[in-house]
Amino acid sequence: MRDSIILNLRAVWARAYVRIVGANREPSWIIAETLLPLFSLSAYVFLYKAIDAPAQFIGFVILGGTMTAYWIAILWGMAAQFYWEKTSGQFALYLIAPMSRMAILMGMAVGGFFMTTIRAVATLIIGCLIFRVEFQVVSWVYLILIFLLSMVALYGMGMMFASLFLLWGREVQHLTNLLQEPIYLFSGFYFPVKCLGTWVSSFASLIPLTLGLDGMRQCLFGQAKAMGFMSFKLEVLILLGMDIVFLYLAGKMHRIMEYKGKKEGTLTTRWQ
């Protein structure tokens, strides 16, 4: 048991190392990843300014733009990753090694989280400075809790997608694109999700970022409470439930995918 834990921790660190080192060795990505998102984000800010929307809406947009980085990272850096690794032949080497594939996914998540957080923090700081966002923090504890729980649920979801995407094979790029854009709308990246109505908001809450954003906005901007979809304390509980369910399902799906792939012979077939 102890050996197994050490083995898997080593695997987590080794796989995370690739992304952490990658972030340091190619610093040019920081410019592209932090400055470019500010352009699309600015468009929404100016729109709100033009229509004389309440000041906190600018903060909503900056926070939404910050969290966009995590959604993109989940789709391209987690969900599609196993598929890319299969096409390069690397996945077979993961499969024959004794560590759990969940440790590899966890390593990707830890490394990806580190890398994405650099982008997210940069976007947040620059955005706040340029547009002079004013915060009225209601609760730091809940803010941090909601952020962390959202991240666990989000990366758990990424792990689930990694297994599913592996089975869908070549369709993976289209699926990733398909999931990328609509979520900006349904999760309310640039506006309070409550505007979408109860039914759509409830459905969109299956994406952890929907509740995460809603909860963090309520914690960061005092006046936003009235615009919240539900109480942020309730959102904490739901996110906690999502963490457990998504991580459990990720493990389960991965085992099913591995068995099915081994049975059908598709697990190591490149370009399939």
Place this chain on the structure above:
Amino acid sequence: MQTESIKTEQLTRAYKGKKKADPSVIALDQVDLSVYEGELFGLLGPNGAGKTTLIKILTTLLLPTSGKALVAGFDVDKEAQKIKPLINMVSGGEESGYGILTVVETIWMFSQFYGIPNKVAKERIDKLLEVVGLKDNAKTKVYKLSTGMRQKMNFARGFVSDPKIIFLDEPMLGLDVEAARTCRKFIKNWLNENPTRTVLLTTHYLVEADELCDRIAIINHGKIVACDTPDNLKLLVQREPIFQLETTMMQNEIDEFKQMAGVIDLTYSHNIDKSTTSFRMRLSKEEVIAKIIGTLTKHNLKIISLEKREPSLEDVFIKLVGKKIEEEDA
């Protein structure tokens, strides 16, 4: 009594056709095989013979359709997790690792997937890089490596976990002559260091198989058609004389030789630059060569060289499979 490292019993693997109505493709057909501890076992076969399928099953990447496969005494289907710490694999042309990492970091990363402590991993990596001649490139990023250097790195990666059983699937692909020789020497030494280790090697280089392997299995259409030591396999063609013949360029006369009584099999190649044709033919008896020379004279073809050859693994392969190892199906 020898201990079996790998054992298969009636091992069969079928792949479904692309459409539901398509028949299944049998990649392995009731394969019975035993590989023993301390052995360097070669697996030879033309493309599509079932070599990679067999390796995939033995490395737990694929489940058998029927039959049984045991690696280090464990069932590949039910006890894969017990097999994994004991094995590793190197494939020719694999693109493992990440371009952003250095050679050392890449091998270290894979060593961590086997839970090897950092200090031990570092010592092994240093030694392996020295052996494969990559020590000067230890800190080179992977994306800067040439194909050959990359393959050397893969080679080191496979051995870093110090496996009990290693599967080498065309491991010398892309290596220059000197590097391939070094790696062959390393494989032999590695095996000699510990008699409980086992190597299963697939290769297209028959000379390499002849030099390295204790025993060789020849596989064709998913079936093992022969399995023995290289010397014993050569006995299969010892009684039939083999001649190597070079003549001026032939046009349509080759069929005549192929159909000639006493010619068991014949392979040939043209050299356009030299305007010559080279044959390798196995005859039922030595006297047939006189008839061949007569026919060549009749067609005004000049003999450039004629040599009686000792049987090689290639001759065995042609006898059993019906074509050269590198030839594709017509």
